[in-house]
Amino acid sequence: MQYQTLNVEIAGYVATVTLNRPEVRNAFNETMIADITAAFTALNTRDDVRAVVLAANGKSFCAGADLNWMKKMAAYSDDENRADAMLLANMLSSIYRCNKPVIARVSGDAYAGGMGLISACDIVVAVESARFCLSEARLGLIPATIAPYVIRALGEQASRRYFVTAEQFDCATALRLGLVSEAVSAEQLDATVQQIAQTLCANGPQAVRACKQLVQDVAGRELNDALIEDTAARIAHTRAGAEGREGVASFLEKRTAAWRN
Incomplete structure (x- = not known):
C-alpha cells in the first residue's frame, strides 16, 4: 500500500514504519492517523513480518497533534470531536494490539500524542538527547486518548506528576521511569534497534x-x-x-x- 505520510519497508521479517512529515516535526493530522492505522492493520495479517519498527524522519520523533488540525477541530461539534478522537484512539490501539512486537526507534523529541505512540510500543530505544513531554495541560487540554498507554508505560505515580505539570523531562529520566527501554547515542541507535529486531525474529x-x-x-x-x-x-x-x-x-x-x- 502507498501512504501519504509514512514510508513502509519490509526486509528480513522486519517491517519499518517511518513517520514522514519532518517539516512539522512529524505532528499527526487526520491523514497520518488514517495511514498509521491502515499500516499496522495490514502488517497484522502478514506472515512474512515478525517484528515492526516505528521510526521517524527528521529531528523530532513526533510533536503530537498538528496545529492546523487542532484549529479545525476547534470548530467541530461535540459529536464530530468524539468521532475524531475515536480515530486517534483506534490508531493507538492498532499499534498496541499489533500481533507482532513493535520497537519504537526514537531519534528525537516526543511530545503529547508522540508520547502515546511510543507508549503503545513494546520496546522503546531512544537517543540520549531525546526529550519527552505531556504538554496537553499547557493548552487547557488533557492527554485522554493516550492515557491508557502512557500510564502503563510511565507508571501511575510519574503520570500523576507529568500529566498535571506538563514538564519536559530528559531521556535519563524516561529510562529510570521505564518509559524507555534503552538509551543510546545517535551513532548506536540503528545497531541497537537492529540487534533487538534480529533477536525477536530468531x-x-x-x-x-x-x-x-x-x-x-x-x-x-x-x-x-x-x-x-x-x-x-x-x-x-x-x-x-x-x-x-x-x-x-x-x-x-x-x-x-x-x-x-
Missing part, C-alpha cells in the same frame, strides 16, 4: 505473538484460580502445538529450529 513467531498477548492479558489481573487455570491452559496448548514441539525437538537434537531456516 524466536518462534507464534510464541512471540502469544507472549505479547500473555502480558496484555495477565497484567493487572487478580491472581486467582481463574488466572492460574488460564495460564496452565495456555502453556499446555503451546506445548502441544507444532511450533512448540519443533522448538523443544531442535533444542534436544542440538539443531537450528525450522523457523530460523
Whole structure:
C-alpha cells in the first residue's frame, strides 16, 4: 500500500514504519492517523513480518497533534470531536494490539500524542538527547486518548506528576521511569534497534505473538484460580502445538529450529 505520510519497508521479517512529515516535526493530522492505522492493520495479517519498527524522519520523533488540525477541530461539534478522537484512539490501539512486537526507534523529541505512540510500543530505544513531554495541560487540554498507554508505560505515580505539570523531562529520566527501554547515542541507535529486531525474529513467531498477548492479558489481573487455570491452559496448548514441539525437538537434537531456516 502507498501512504501519504509514512514510508513502509519490509526486509528480513522486519517491517519499518517511518513517520514522514519532518517539516512539522512529524505532528499527526487526520491523514497520518488514517495511514498509521491502515499500516499496522495490514502488517497484522502478514506472515512474512515478525517484528515492526516505528521510526521517524527528521529531528523530532513526533510533536503530537498538528496545529492546523487542532484549529479545525476547534470548530467541530461535540459529536464530530468524539468521532475524531475515536480515530486517534483506534490508531493507538492498532499499534498496541499489533500481533507482532513493535520497537519504537526514537531519534528525537516526543511530545503529547508522540508520547502515546511510543507508549503503545513494546520496546522503546531512544537517543540520549531525546526529550519527552505531556504538554496537553499547557493548552487547557488533557492527554485522554493516550492515557491508557502512557500510564502503563510511565507508571501511575510519574503520570500523576507529568500529566498535571506538563514538564519536559530528559531521556535519563524516561529510562529510570521505564518509559524507555534503552538509551543510546545517535551513532548506536540503528545497531541497537537492529540487534533487538534480529533477536525477536530468531524466536518462534507464534510464541512471540502469544507472549505479547500473555502480558496484555495477565497484567493487572487478580491472581486467582481463574488466572492460574488460564495460564496452565495456555502453556499446555503451546506445548502441544507444532511450533512448540519443533522448538523443544531442535533444542534436544542440538539443531537450528525450522523457523530460523
